Amino acid sequence: MFRLLSTAFRSLAFSPMRSALSIGAIGAGAAVVVVMVGVGRGAERDVAEKIERMGTNLVLVSPARTSRVAGRARQGVAASTLVPRDERALREGCRHAIDAAPVQARTLSARFGRQARSTSVVGTSARMPAVRDLALDGGRFFTDAEDRGTLRVAVVGRTVVRNLYPEGAEPVGTMLRLGGVSFQVIGVLAPRGASLSGEDEDNQVYVPLRTALTRLFHVDYLAQIVLRARSEADVEALAAEAEAVLRVAHRIGPEAKPDVEVRTQDELVAARREVAERFRILVTAVGSIALLVGGLGVLSVMLLGIRERTREIGLRRAIGATRRDVALQFLFESSLLGVFGAAVGLVLAVGASTLAADVVRTPFVFAADALLGATGICVALGLLSGVAPAVRAAGLEPVDALRK
Amino acid sequence: MNPLRMAREGVRFLGHSKRRTALMLLGPLVGVAALVAVVASARGSSEAVQRRLRNFGDRTLMVFAGDVGTVHGPGGEHATTLKVEDGEAIRAEVPGVAAVSPTVRERDVPVAADGQATTAPVFGVTADFGAAWNWPMASGEAINEEDVHAMRPVCVVGRTTARKLFGDEDPIGRKLRVGARKFTVQGVLSSKGSSPRGGDMDDRVMVPITTAMRRMFNRDHIGMIRVLLTGPEQIGPAKEAITALLRARHHIVPPEVDDFEVVTPDMVAGMVRSAQGTLGLLLLVLAGISLLAGGVVVMNVMVVSVRERRKEIGLRRAVGASRGDIRTQFLCEAAAVTLLGGVFGAALGTGASFLLRYLWKMPMLLTWEPYALAAASSLVVGLLFGAWPARTAARLPPVDALRG
Known part of the structure; x- marks a missing residue:
């Protein structure tokens, strides 16, 4: 066994060019x-993240509107069943939620100097930017302390600024x-445009929830609670969980x-899933x-390399090696090549991945399963390409082989 | 020797050793086939993903009736100056417009059928609604031009509304009371789910815009116009053109305040744009890698095959061929083989693409780029990787070479 191994080693070292080519072929195959x-996976994640930023992860809870009162269709009266403590219950009770924010909103007149426009005034908590991925163009969002202290601070959207200032x-x-009611503007939201x-x-003003409830709307219930799921896959689970909690x-x-x-x-969730599916196919x-x-590359290099060695086989047979010896030797050589090729493949793959990720700036996900599978198949091909010549070589009459 | 004779010689020689030639062909063949198939599949997927993303409306504009600017009390009063004719003018005069959907809306209209009653927003729409909103029907017929023209009492309902009124029964053909009038349900909209603000987009009744304006609401102004453009690059120019057009039609001279508002889908467009960037990069990187991989295969095969032919080189040198002759011969052979391999490879890649498309329904998109790239690269690779072994071969002392 050990002797076979050392023979294989020596034979590989004897023609370094041929060995290097084979190892390179296997390595390159696996790395590619x-x-x-x-x-492919990197691009999928990147595109998916862009869609997710639009809110695929969101679950929206609102009070059910009772459609009938005393047998008659009821006009749009907001139900008062959803209250601020529900938001806490949801945030703490839902395993699939990573964050939540309460919402109560009204269309009010916003006025600066002589300009006045109606705008949607949204009372919410300091968690809203994280839940909805709100970005700020200037200033800051309000804090929990400002919410607790019912301070009159406001974060305004672009349309509001354009209309009033x-x-x-x-x-x-x-x-x-x-x-x-006077509010101090503490931040300006980055433009989002039409949803x-x-x-x-962008025609929105965010103010602290408590301020909105007590000073503006004079109600004690919510219009909505926005929950953010851990991932898009958890959205349905979170929706069911939220209903159970409530x-x-x-x-x-x-x-x-x-x-x-x-x-x-x-619609967003469906798009997100379709993108994932498309990319799964692409990958x-x-x-x-x-x-x-x-x-194919591995196979071609191996076949060419081994064809060259008929003479060597004849010589080996002539000086006393059995057919089994020759076949085993070839197999050992191919597997050694496979192992080295896998190692080279690993190095190449890591190098190329770093290159792809850092230099070309492709979104990249290291595919460990692909590495395993590719290496396995390339090594198997190497072995396979060793089998045919091994069997053929073993079958040759020593004299014929020597003559070639 | 002239090059033509050289090439003939080369091809004749290739015919001599069929197995080796076949192996040499394999390199460029595999490389080019991979390039063609990979690029086709990446293009197909990226096209499918982009189409899906464009559904979100990265090439749409919203024109809203302006805010009249109430100073006291709740806002929400809108200008009554936006007309259906404004929509027609936009379609006729603004370049790059694909569809225009003027819409009149009324919130919380009582809707009843078979003893079930609820309230739902009612939208008066034109036949262009489906195109402008990219909102297909789940079943039945959309509102068509005939319906609009004849002010028919027909309607299309959203999923939620259908469920509230008809439960699990098929609503198509059923009668519905909207406000004080009877309508026939002729279609059900596909589901869109929640709007970003939490409203249920599937809770709606849509009727022909003429029916809504004349028969239901007795109104001659509309609330909004959705404009679908031919491309996202049209958004900026179209916004300016629409603003100028509506100012002229409504006799507004700045600094007078506009009585309408044009909203662009900044966030959606940004998302689609950056996702397209990622997909383009993906294509580039995949094409580059498959080119590189093909090149490696070609090189390996060429190097091995040149090494096999030392004897032949020796013989040729011995019978009077000069170094230059040997070099030219090898180059010609290399070029012939790689070109031939490239042609076969292109055919194989095209075949594989069609197979993938029809057998596994993968989105494949064949364009000319991979073919051009493959033709250029297989020639370059052949000459490049033929040149080095050709040089080695030419430099061999004839005696050594003859010895093998």
Whole structure:
């Protein structure tokens, strides 16, 4: 056994060029698969993150609207079943939620100087920027302390600024009247433009929830609670969990109709899933093509290399090696090549991945499973390409082989 | 020797050793096939993903009736100056417009059917609604031009509304009371889920805009116009053109305040744009890698095959061929083999792409780029990797070479 191994080693070292080529072919084959799969997955994650930023992870809870009162259709009266402590219950009770924020909103008149426009005033908590991925263009969002202290501070959207302030004015630090109450502007939101449903998302003013409830709207219930799921895959689970938590909090039995509605952004979630599916197909296609290329490359180099050695086989047979010896020797050589090739493949894959990620700035995910699979297949191909010549060589009459 | 004779000689020689030639062909063949198939599959996927993302409306604009600017009390009063004719003018006069959907909306209209009653927002729309919003029907018929023209009492309902009124039954063909009038349900919209602000986009009744304006609300102004453009790059120019057009139609001279508002989908467009950037990069990187991988395979095969032919070189030198002759011969052979391999490879890659498309329904998109790239690269690779072994071969002392 050990002797076979050392023979294989010596024989590989005897023609370093041929060995290097084979090892290089196996390594390159494995590395190509890993890089291609990695690049495909990286792109998928990148695109998916961009879609997720639009809110695929959000679950929205709102009070159910009782559709009938005394047999008649009821006009749009907001139900008062959703209260601020529900938000806490949801945030703490839902395993699939990483964050939550309460919302109560009204359309009010916003006034600065002589300009007045109606805008959507949204009372919420300091967690809102994290939940909805809100970015600020200037200033800051309000804090928990400001919410607890019912301070009159406001963060305004771009449309509000454009409508009320003169060109080039700095809104941060100014006083804005919302529905007749003065607020200090502490931040300006980054523009988001029209949402998927066509609403202008920049015509909004965010104020602390307590301030909004006590000083502006004079109500003690919420219009909505926004929950953020850990990932897009958890959205449905979170929706079910939220309903269960609120059933307990509102003491509603399992048979009764819940007094809240839980919704997800179906279209976004569907798009996110379709993108994932498309990329799964792409990665499979690209990976299998790369594997085919790598495999064929390995096979061609190995076959060429081994054809050269008929003479050597004749010599070995002539000086007393049995057929089994020769076959085993070839197999050992191929497997050694496979092992070295795998090592080279690993180094190449890591190098190329770093290159792809840092120099070309491709989004990249290191595909460990692809590395394993590709290496396995390339080594197997190396072995396979060793079998045919090994059997053939072993079958040769020593005299014929020597003559060639 | 002239090059033509050289090439003929080369090709004749390739015919001599069929196995070796086959192996040499394998390199460029595999490389080019991989390039073509990988690029086709990456392009197909990226095209599919982009189409999905564009559904979100990265090339749309919203025109809203302006805010009249109430100073006291709640806001929400809108200008009554936006007309259906404004929409027609936009379609006729603004370049780059693909569809225009003027919409009139009324919140919380009582809707009843078979003893079930609820309230839902009612939208008066034109036949362009589906195109402008990219909102297909789940079943039944959309509002068409005939319906609009004849002010028909027909409607299309969202999923939520359908469920509230008809439960699990098929609503198509059923009668519905909207406000004080009877309508026939002719279609159900596909589900969009929650809007980003938490509203249920599937809770709606849509009727022909003429029916809504004349028969239901007795109104001659509309609330908004959705404009679909031919491309996202049209958003900026279209916004300016629409603003100028509506100012002229409404006789507004700045600094007078506009009585309308044009909202662009900044965030959606930004998302689609950056996702497209990622996909383009993915394509580039995948093409680059498959080119490189193909090159490695070609090089390996060439190096090995030149090494095999030392004897032949010796013989040629011995019978009077000069170094230059040997070099030219090898280069010609290399170029012939790689070109031939490239052609076969392109055919194989194209075949593989079609196979992938029809067998596994993978999105594949064949374009000319990979072919051009493959043709250029297989020639370059052949000459480049032929040149080095050719030089080695030419430099061999004839006696050594003859000895093998």
